Amino acid sequence: MPRWGLEGLDVVFKRRDRRSIPTVMRELVWPRGGWTRAFHYVKHRVNRLPDRPHRIARGVFAGVFVSFTPLFGFHFLSAAGIALIMRGNVLAALLATFFGNPITFPIIAVFSTKLGNWMLGQRFNPAHAETLGATFLAAGQDLKHNLLAVFTPATAHWGGLSRFFSEVWLPYLVGGIIPGVIAGLICYYFSLPIIEAYQRRRRNKLKARLEKLRAKLHAKRDDKPDRQAPRDQEG
Numbered sequence: 001m002p003r004w005g006l007e008g009l010d011v012v013f014k015r016r017d018r019r020s021i022p023t024v025m026r027e028l029v030w031p032r033g034g035w036t037r038a039f040h041y042v043k044h045r046v047n048r049l050p051d052r053p054h055r056i057a058r059g060v061f062a063g064v065f066v067s068f069t070p071l072f073g074f075h076f077l078s079a080a081g082i083a084l085i086m087r088g089n090v091l092a093a094l095l096a097t098f099f100g101n102p103i104t105f106p107i108i109a110v111f112s113t114k115l116g117n118w119m120l121g122q123r124f125n126p127a128h129a130e131t132l133g134a135t136f137l138a139a140g141q142d143l144k145h146n147l148l149a150v151f152t153p154a155t156a157h158w159g160g161l162s163r164f165f166s167e168v169w170l171p172y173l174v175g176g177i178i179p180g181v182i183a184g185l186i187c188y189y190f191s192l193p194i195i196e197a198y199q200r201r202r203r204n205k206l207k208a209r210l211e212k213l214r215a216k217l218h219a220k221r222d223d224k225p226d227r228q229a230p231r232d233q234e235g
Helices: 008-012 021-027 034-047 053-066 074-083 090-099 103-120 132-149 159-175 175-234
Strands: none
Touching: 034 090, 053 074, 053 090, 053 175, 074 090, 090 175, 103 159, 103 175, 132 159, 159 175
16 A cells, blocks of 8 residues: 555554654655555545445545645545535545645646636736745744734734735635636546446456356355265165
């Protein structure tokens, strides 16, 4: 089983080996075996989920859609909530959040922020990308300061957080809705026939195994009278 970069799935799928925090953080950026192997692992796990295909596909939609939101740290919880509302498979939703990864997040973030600025009637400043890191840093400093201010006489600062909310988080949230829905629908209609075909093939294999087992049992039953016949004649 490949090693994954999210410790939450260690609990879901009951990993036997516990990984250290540095290992988990490293594999968040680059899983062991690379992202290609990681993609095939997710696809395999989704196909093998014990649920109806349309429920699994709904979970895939929920996970992919959430990947286009700036709810970092809450993607699992958000995907599970949307999957429950849609009556989709929660585990499929959790797995599908891997659509958002260190490779796709920069593309999603830039596109969603630009689209969100346009939808909100704000002009996107080309120099904004250069100051994006400073915006994140200022918001982090304000957040740290305000947490300490709860226990000290210090005054809370909201300038950095306000700028981050108006220039980054809100445009990202608004702009991620449309591409998130489109990407989620594409993945839904793409995954549904694949899951149906996989489950059909699996049922046929299981049916063939059962028929083969029944044939062996019938053959053993038919052989028993022939082996007992000579003894009956001697008696």
